[in-house]
Amino acid sequence: MLEKTDKKLVYLDNSATTRQYDAVTETMLQAMRENYGNPSSLHALGLAAEKEVRAARKTIAAAIGAKEETLYFTACGTESDNTVLFGAAQAKKRSGNKILVSAAEHPAILEPARKLESLGYEVVRIGVDRLCHPDMNQLAAELTEDTILLSIMGVNNETGTIMPISEIAKIKADYNKAHGTDIWLHSDCVQAFGKIPVDLAANYRGVDLLSLSAHKIHGPKGMGALYVRKGLNLPAFLLGGGQEQHLRSGTENTPGIIGFGKAAALAMTNFDARIETMRTCRKFLLEACKAEIPDIRINSPEDETACPSVLNISFLGTRGEVLLHTLEQDGIYVSTGSACTSNHASAKGSHVLNAMGLSPKEIEGAIRFSFSEFNTIEEMEYTVEKVKAAVQRFRRLGSFR
Numbered sequence: 001m002l003e004k005t006d007k008k009l010v011y012l013d014n015s016a017t018t019r020q021y022d023a024v025t026e027t028m029l030q031a032m033r034e035n036y037g038n039p040s041s042l043h044a045l046g047l048a049a050e051k052e053v054r055a056a057r058k059t060i061a062a063a064i065g066a067k068e069e070t071l072y073f074t075a076c077g078t079e080s081d082n083t084v085l086f087g088a089a090q091a092k093k094r095s096g097n098k099i100l101v102s103a104a105e106h107p108a109i110l111e112p113a114r115k116l117e118s119l120g121y122e123v124v125r126i127g128v129d130r131l132c133h134p135d136m137n138q139l140a141a142e143l144t145e146d147t148i149l150l151s152i153m154g155v156n157n158e159t160g161t162i163m164p165i166s167e168i169a170k171i172k173a174d175y176n177k178a179h180g181t182d183i184w185l186h187s188d189c190v191q192a193f194g195k196i197p198v199d200l201a202a203n204y205r206g207v208d209l210l211s212l213s214a215h216k217i218h219g220p221k222g223m224g225a226l227y228v229r230k231g232l233n234l235p236a237f238l239l240g241g242g243q244e245q246h247l248r249s250g251t252e253n254t255p256g257i258i259g260f261g262k263a264a265a266l267a268m269t270n271f272d273a274r275i276e277t278m279r280t281c282r283k284f285l286l287e288a289c290k291a292e293i294p295d296i297r298i299n300s301p302e303d304e305t306a307c308p309s310v311l312n313i314s315f316l317g318t319r320g321e322v323l324l325h326t327l328e329q330d331g332i333y334v335s336t337g338s339a340c341t342s343n344h345a346s347a348k349g350s351h352v353l354n355a356m357g358l359s360p361k362e363i364e365g366a367i368r369f370s371f372s373e374f375n376t377i378e379e380m381e382y383t384v385e386k387v388k389a390a391v392q393r394f395r396r397l398g399s400f401r
């Protein structure tokens with residue numbers, strides 16, 4: 001555990017995970033102490049737990065414009081993603097064996113896709129441009145009659161690039177209509193939810209499956225959800241007692257679900273104010289880095305095609321990992337890429353920045369700053385000062401080692 005000191009702590013790794021809201025912790029504690037029944041039990045304690053689970057399901061479903069019966073709780077975003085890939089492959093093996101994913105997806109998508117590839121499925125990785133936007137021509141051209149699934153994330157976790165989901169949904173719908181196919185569209189919205197509007201009745205209309213995770217919106221870790229369009233026949237991922245309408249057996253994580261519901265409610269109630277704080281901090285940091293630090297490359301879109309929660313910058317002639325540990329000494333916490341993919345980091349560095357065509361030097365010097373509503377402009381001023389000093393020192397000495 002981190003020792004409690006008076007030292008400054010500037011947390012800028014919110015895409016890795018967020019600090020849980022105190023209100024979420026309180027709600028979960030109360031659920032653990034008092035509402036500990038099994039939602040499947042027929043007595044009053046069971047019914048009380050079931051009522052809370054239902055309320056959370058309703059809140060989260062409403063937050064994405066869905067009906068409560070289409071939302072299933074899972075143990076994490078990774079589980080939701082795996083359920084979609086393996087479920088689609090199993091459910092649609094008679095229709096085809098081709099799966100399209102973007103090359104910049106999270107490993108929670110890329111690894112199951114790779115596994116399916118080893119089992120004989122054809123996996124096409126749609127390329128991305130220098131700012132991580134998917135190649136829409138390639139995407140449209142790769143839709144064929146043997147395609148079963150198209151999986152494109154809502155927001156990229158390393159760059160904050162917002163993917164054109166409504167455009168993709170239209171391409172998929174037009175293709176399905178013209179060819180009589182039933183290609184499913186999945187969107188991993190682990191980074192998008194709570195940061196940009198995700199509305200199945202508006203900008204996400206036509207999306208068939210959608211993954212969520214609680215810990216990116218100040219909810220508990222180890223808690224996810226999966227939206228499955230009504231009528232879509234996704235096979236069960238976990239078999240057992242038949243919970244979650246038989247899609248995902250296992251006694252429900254009631255404190256986690258209740259905490260997720262609380263976090264989603266808070267995220268939606270304060271949506272505009274939260275986003276404005278992130279946007280202001282991001283803009284300040286971006287402009288200050290551009291003004292004060294030479295030889296940098298901005299790896300995130302600077303316009304409205306970027307999510308306000310992420311800013312990725314390459315400080316050329318430095319090593320991101322060394323900068324990270326130097327900043328840590330000043331109480332500033334950042335990331336070099338995506339923290340939850342660190343076990344997959346190859347010698348070549350971030351697969352996302354690689355897919356964007358960055359040079360090894362640009363990848364080596366990349367830092368991801370990711371924001372939350374708890375950040376302030378004073379923190380950004382302090383961060384720029386410390387980043388500038390660290391970069392200058394690194395460039396002067398060649399290295400800190």
Ligand code: PLP
Nearest residue numbers: 076077078106108157190213340
């Ligand atoms: N998808 C994306 C885009 C992510 O950023 C992450 C985590 O960083 C995940 C999936 C995995 O979510 P979880 O940590 O809940 O398994």
